[in-house]
Each structure stands twice: as C-alpha cells, then as structure tokens.
Amino acid sequence: MPRLTDSERSELLPALDGWAMVEGRDAITKRFVFDDFNAAFGWMARVALAAEAMNHHPEWSNSYNRVDVTLSTHDAKGLTRRDVELAQRMDQMAAGLVRR
Numbered sequence: 001m002p003r004l005t006d007s008e009r010s011e012l013l014p015a016l017d018g019w020a021m022v023e024g025r026d027a028i029t030k031r032f033v034f035d036d037f038n039a040a041f042g043w044m045a046r047v048a049l050a051a052e053a054m055n056h057h058p059e060w061s062n063s064y065n066r067v068d069v070t071l072s073t074h075d076a077k078g079l080t081r082r083d084v085e086l087a088q089r090m091d092q093m094a095a096g097l098v099r100r
C-alpha cells in the first residue's frame, strides 16, 4: 500500500472530521471524548474488532472518558488510504457517543 500522494492528501485529509496531522510524523491524530469510561471503552472494543477485521491497527490510549488516537501505516512508514478508512470507521462508530 503506497503512501498518500500530495493530491490525495489535499483531497482526503481536510474531509476528515477533527483529525489533524501529527507534528514531525506522517500520521493523523484525534481526541475522542465520551460521556464516561463505559462509553469510551465500549467504543474501543467495537473499534478493535473492526480494526482487526481490516488488519489495520490504531495507536491509542484511554484515560476515563477520553481516547487519544494516532493512525499511520507502519508498513509504509506513513499515511495510506487505510488510515483514512479507519479514521472514517472510527468517526462513524463514535457518532452519537462523543461530546461536542
């Protein structure tokens, strides 16, 4: 899987909801804030199953109601379409659960 081209980046990345480039690394990041630990960890469990099915795995950490996610494709040493797809899946699965 090749890294995203410049034109793919300018098309795909701004269309993502709330994701930002990581400083000094070819990766994207987002903080998800839920009502409580149960909502956060339930979402993580569902995302984990989806990520495993995609064979594409997030870097993430959880503290109470907060989940900090970083996505990058390790095999490509940078962003690929898989990261965009997983970001979209995560956003869909968080719909109605995250604080705004």
Ligand SMILES: C[C@H](O)[C@H](O)[C@H]1CNC2=NC(N)=NC(=O)C2=N1
Pocket: 055, 056, 057, 058, 072, 073, 074, 075, 076
């Ligand atoms: C062998 C296995 O398919 C690879 O290591 C997969 C697994 N999950 C992965 N997840 C992520 N984020 N990047 C990868 O390059 C990657 N590669």
